[in-house]
Amino acid sequence: MTDRHPTADAPGTPPRSALKPTRLKPADVARVGAVGLRTRPVRAALSALGIAIGIAAMVAVVGITSSSRLDLDHRLARYGTNVLTVTPGTDFAGAEAALPDTATAMTGRIPDVEHLSATGRTKASVYRTDRVPAANTNGIAVLAARADLPATVGATFAAGSWLNSATEHGEAVVLGATAARYLGIDTASPDTRVWLGGQWFTVIGVLAPTPLAPDLDGTAFVGWSAAQQHLGFDGRMSTLYVRINPAAVDDVRTLLGRTVNPEHPNEVRVDRPSDALRVKQATNQTFTGLLLGLGAVALLVGGVGVANTMIISVLERRGEIGWRRSLGATRGQIRVQFLTEALLLSALGGAGGVVLGTAVTAGYAATQHWPVSVPAWAQATAVGSTLLIGAAAGLYPAIRAARLSPTEALAQP
Structure with a gap:
C-alpha cells in the first residue's frame, strides 16, 4: 500500500484550491436580500413607514414651499417684476x-x-x-x-x-x-x-x-x-x-x-x-436655504432609521447567518444580503415617502388655492438620497453580520 499524505484530497474530488464559491446573480441577490422583508413583514412595513414619513416630510416641505413660491411668483409677475x-x-x-x-x-x-x-x-x-x-x-x-x-x-x-x-x-x-x-x-x-x-x-x-x-x-x-x-x-x-x-x-x-x-x-x-423683483430674488434665496436645511434633517432622520432597523435585524437573525455560513455562504455574500436588504427597505420607504409627500402637498395647496408644484428634482433626490443613505447606514450592520463565524452565530440563541 502506498501511504497517502494526510492533507491530500480524497480520490475523485477536485483539489481544495479548485473550489470556488458560487457567484450570486442579480436576481438571486434581490431574492436573498428580500428574505428579511418577507419573513418579518410587520417590522419591515413599520421600518419602511418610518423612512417614508421622513422622506414625506422632506418632499412635503419642498412641495409646499415650491407651491407657495410659484403662487408668489405669479403674484409678483402681475406686479411687473420684469x-x-x-x-x-x-x-x-x-x-x-x-x-x-x-x-x-x-x-x-x-x-x-x-x-x-x-x-x-x-x-x-x-x-x-x-x-x-x-x-x-x-x-x-x-x-x-x-x-x-x-x-x-x-x-x-x-x-x-x-x-x-x-x-x-x-x-x-x-x-x-x-x-x-x-x-x-x-x-x-x-x-x-x-x-x-x-x-x-x-x-x-x-x-x-x-x-x-x-x-x-x-x-x-x-x-x-x-x-x-x-x-x-x-x-x-x-x-x-x-x-x-x-x-x-x-x-x-x-x-x-x-x-x-x-x-x-x-x-x-x-x-x-420694480421693488417686487428684489423681493422675489430675496425670497428665492430664503426658500432655497430653507429647503436645503430641512431636506438634510429629514434625510439624516431616515438614515438613522435604516441603520437602527438593520442592526436589530442582524441581532435577531444570528441563527440564520450561522446556517448560511455553514452551508457555504461567504462573508461577501452575507454582506451583500444585508446591504441589499437595507437598499430595498430604503427604496420602499423612499418611494412611499414621495407618494405621501406629494399627496400632502396637493391637499395643502388645494386648501390655499395655490398651484401644485412638486419639483421632479425633489422626487428624484428624495429616492436617490434615501438609497445612498440607506447603503451607508446598512454598511456597518452588513459588515458586522459578515464577521460572525458559523459556530459563534449558531451558538447564539
Whole structure:
C-alpha cells in the first residue's frame, strides 16, 4: 500500500484550491436580500413607514414651499417684476429730450422682449362736469394710450374694459383707480360721461390699482388716434413700457438705451425694475436655504432609521447567518444580503415617502388655492438620497453580520 499524505484530497474530488464559491446573480441577490422583508413583514412595513414619513416630510416641505413660491411668483409677475420703463432724459443743453418715433419698433426686435406699449402726454384736463372750474384738475393727467398697455403693465379692471379697435378712435376714456375716485365714478356705462378736453367722453372702463405703476392710477386714458384727432396730441410718446423675459431683465436693461436711441443713448432714461423683483430674488434665496436645511434633517432622520432597523435585524437573525455560513455562504455574500436588504427597505420607504409627500402637498395647496408644484428634482433626490443613505447606514450592520463565524452565530440563541 502506498501511504497517502494526510492533507491530500480524497480520490475523485477536485483539489481544495479548485473550489470556488458560487457567484450570486442579480436576481438571486434581490431574492436573498428580500428574505428579511418577507419573513418579518410587520417590522419591515413599520421600518419602511418610518423612512417614508421622513422622506414625506422632506418632499412635503419642498412641495409646499415650491407651491407657495410659484403662487408668489405669479403674484409678483402681475406686479411687473420684469417690466422696465423708458422715458426721455435730457440733452447736453439740459432740455428734455424726446424718444424717437422708431423706439417701439427697435425695442420690439430684442429677442427677450415679451410685450411693450407706450403712452403720450396730452395737455387736456378731465372734469366730472363742464361746470367745474378749469383750475380744479385734481392733478389728473390725460394720456394717449395704446391697446396693449394693460397686458404690458399687468393692469386689471374694477369695471368695464380697455380701449379696443372700435373705441380707441372715438370719445371713449378709461379711468385709473385714483382718478375715478376723485371724479366720483365707480362704474362704466354709456350713461357715465366726463368733460375732457372741452368735450364729453364716455367712461368705458375703470382700472383697479396698478402696483407696478402707481402713477397710472391718477390718469385718464384715451386712444392714441382719438388724442391726435380731438385733443391736439402731437403723437410723441412720453413713456415706453417693456415687459421682458424674467431671466433676462438685467441684460435687456443694458441694451435699451442704445436700442431706443442709437444716436444719443445718453438721452434715454431706463428705470430700474420694480421693488417686487428684489423681493422675489430675496425670497428665492430664503426658500432655497430653507429647503436645503430641512431636506438634510429629514434625510439624516431616515438614515438613522435604516441603520437602527438593520442592526436589530442582524441581532435577531444570528441563527440564520450561522446556517448560511455553514452551508457555504461567504462573508461577501452575507454582506451583500444585508446591504441589499437595507437598499430595498430604503427604496420602499423612499418611494412611499414621495407618494405621501406629494399627496400632502396637493391637499395643502388645494386648501390655499395655490398651484401644485412638486419639483421632479425633489422626487428624484428624495429616492436617490434615501438609497445612498440607506447603503451607508446598512454598511456597518452588513459588515458586522459578515464577521460572525458559523459556530459563534449558531451558538447564539
